[in-house]
Ligand code: ATP
């Protein structure tokens with residue numbers, strides 16, 4: 387049965403998508419069956435895997451409004467073991483269309499049910515907001531993985547996210563756990579990066595992953611080639627870091 391992990395942080399550009407795509411690719415490489423589910427209307431995870439969001443006839447949008455079963459829309463990717471449930475710009479409409487629907491927060495959870503036996507991991511990439519799409523992802527998830535960008539002091543925004551997670555726990559998904567915090571875009575030359583690492587390790591000593599993702603040009607280039615770092619530049623510092631994060635994720639499972 388798949389473990390469902392949502393990557394969430396309402397702050398934009400912190401590495402949610404980069405982490406979802408690259409962790410997904412390394413987990414698949416380690417022999418796990420992985421589904422990457424793109425819940426962001428920007429569809430960056432979709433395009434990072436080489437799928438053109440503008441040519442998609444259907445996407446996770448159709449799943450959310452109940453027009454298609456999720457299994458029909460799963461596509462294979464160039465990475466063996468890594469499947470994609472793509473997003474498209476239409477997903478932006480779902481934010482609004484879901485509002486009057488009964489059980490609107492549990493749409494994704496229900497739609498995913500039949501897919502769970504087929505995978506070891508479902509990674510859900512979420513948009514930079516705490517709206518209906520993210521709430522659906524948190525309601526469908528067993529755990530939340532929170533990327534933290536080392537270039538901003540994160541604690542204030544993090545409080546808001548943890549509060550939302552707590553609300554989802556109380557009303558919709560009592561078993562939702564925090565899978566971990568991942569420090570991203572680390573630049574050892576800046577005091578700020580070191581300060582963020584120190585602060586996060588102090589406040590969250592158990593849940594923060596030891597692996598730190600450095601700022602790496604290769605990581606920012608790979609999406610425009612439609613490839614994860616594991617094929618684009620596996621020996622780069624970014625590739626090595628995501629491989630190490632993947633090992634930690636697998637270790638925590640034991
Ligand atoms: P959004 O909130 O808009 O969905 P996000 O949290 O998903 O953003 P990403 O898209 O993963 O963040 O990253 C933001 C930008 O930074 C992207 O251009 C990405 O390629 C780049 N980036 C992510 N991680 C790194 C890194 N470790 N080193 C260098 N660039 C990175």
Ligand code: MG
Nearest residue numbers: 402403426430
């Ligand atoms: Mg993103």
